[in-house]
Amino acid sequence: MNNKKKILFLIQLPPPVHGVSTMNKIISDSKLINGSFDTRVFPLMFASDISDIGVVSVGKIVKMLICALKLVRTLLADRPDIAYFTLAPAGYAFYRDIIYVFILKIFKLKIIYHLHGKGIKNIISKHKLNKVICKFIFKNVNVICLSDQITYDIQDVYGKKPFIVNNGIVRIIDSNYFEEEKNNRDIKIKILFLSNYEKTKGILDLVDALRILDKKNIDFETVLVGKPTKSISIDYLKEYITNNGLIKKIKISGPQYNDNKNEILKNASIFVFPTYNEAFPLVILEAMQFGLPVVSTFEGAIPEIVDDCKTGFLVRQRDVTLLAEKIEILIKDKDMRIKMGRAGRIKFLEKYTLETFERNMKKIFDEVLNDDI
Numbered sequence: 576m577n578n579k580k581k582i583l584f585l586i587q588l589p590p591p592v593h594g595v596s597t598m599n600k601i602i603s604d605s606k607l608i609n610g611s612f613d614t615r616v617f618p619l620m621f622a623s624d625i626s627d628i629g630v631v632s633v634g635k636i637v638k639m640l641i642c643a644l645k646l647v648r649t650l651l652a653d654r655p656d657i658a659y660f661t662l663a664p665a666g667y668a669f670y671r672d673i674i675y676v677f678i679l680k681i682f683k684l685k686i687i688y689h690l691h692g693k694g695i696k697n698i699i700s701k702h703k704l705n706k707v708i709c710k711f712i713f714k715n716v717n718v719i720c721l722s723d724q725i726t727y728d729i730q731d732v733y734g735k736k737p738f739i740v741n742n743g744i745v746r747i748i749d750s751n752y753f754e755e756e757k758n759n760r761d762i763k764i765k766i767l768f769l770s771n772y773e774k775t776k777g778i779l780d781l782v783d784a785l786r787i788l789d790k791k792n793i794d795f796e797t798v799l800v801g802k803p804t805k806s807i808s809i810d811y812l813k814e815y816i817t818n819n820g821l822i823k824k825i826k827i828s829g830p831q832y833n834d835n836k837n838e839i840l841k842n843a844s845i846f847v848f849p850t851y852n853e854a855f856p857l858v859i860l861e862a863m864q865f866g867l868p869v870v871s872t873f874e875g876a877i878p879e880i881v882d883d884c885k886t887g888f889l890v891r892q893r894d895v896t897l898l899a900e901k902i903e904i905l906i907k908d909k910d911m912r913i914k915m916g917r918a919g920r921i922k923f924l925e926k927y928t929l930e931t932f933e934r935n936m937k938k939i940f941d942e943v944l945n946d947d948i
Contacts, residue, residue: 579613582612582614582657582658583615584599586603592832594691594742594854601929602932602936621639646675650684655684661691662712665693687939688719690729696729719739741855742855744929765843766785766795767800767862768799768848771802772801775806776850777849780898781847782815785902786821789824793903797821844867845870847898848872849892849893853875854876855880860923866916867916868905868919870890872892885915
């Protein structure tokens with residue numbers, strides 16, 4: 576007889592591939608979680624491509640209603656001890672998710688929201704009714720935030736102290752391999768950008784910063800890895816790079832996965848991610864694992880992940896001049912690159928591995944299950 580407690584995961588899974596769906600895939604596949612609990616996955620599949628995210632359509636509305644009916648049937652057939660829900664904290668998806676919150680609350684389940692982003696504070700600022708709705712959503716539930724840095728987003732509607740669980744990723748390379756490769760890969764400076772081609776990710780700011788460096792006759796190569804979006808297509812990006820005179824310095828590689836992506840990370844010298852809108856970016860963890868110094872922004876939990884002047888540099892959003900300055904420092908100082916990259920890898924191994932993430936999640940599930948409230 577199976578005496579394990581039941582957890583129902585209401586989660587988005589790839590495709591499309593992005594930070595939230597990646598972490599959801601990690602937790603749903605976790606051997607530790609699946610071995611400790613009786614887990615069931617209820618997939619919430621509304622977008623098939625990155626470009627579909629945030630777009631409202633009749634098809635999505637129909638899927639939403641069908642999904643709601645399936646959820647009711649699922650709960651009637653097999654009531655879980657915990658409902659784990661990656662509630663969307665922003666945009667159209669937030670209003671879509673209200674219907675699933677309502678269903679979970681009707682069944683009086685123990686609910687855990689895992690917030691992989693921010694946006695609640697912005698939502699409640701738009702209308703008084705939104706604050707009422709959010710207070711209903713966050714009443715008598717448990718909440719997991721990615722970092723203390725972003726708990727402010729729910730402080731007006733959630734009275735308890737949220738759980739904090741940093742994201743974690745699979746370890747790809749061991750330390751011996753890292754040390755052997757690190758000293759041999761900086762013959763030619765290679766700057767790496769790794770994210771979907773969105774303006775909010777700061778990719779155009781990076782191009783502008785590289786133009787400043789190129790005018791100073793600083794030698795470098797750059798690889799832009801990511802998937803084109805409605806915001807920035809391949810053609811648009813090529814034209815932007817060409818107009819800045821950098822066609823020989825910047826390579827557009829498109830999306831890369833698994834071994835191909837890891838090979839690019841292994842051969843890079845500096846990771847640059849000048850994003851405007853972020854919570855806890857997995858791409859920075861990937862860069863730290865491969866011993867890359869990180870240049871990023873004071874956004875979301877990034878100041879917690881990247882220790883400014885120790886594992887990389889942080890700059891103000893949209894400050895292209897300062898961005899170029901920090902990249903230039905790292906290009907010219909190999910010892911600093913290696914020192915920062917090594918410090919970042921040590922921090923990754925201490926805090927951001929999959930094993931640490933799994934243990935922290937199991938601890939929270941156990942605590943919620945043992946809570947009488």
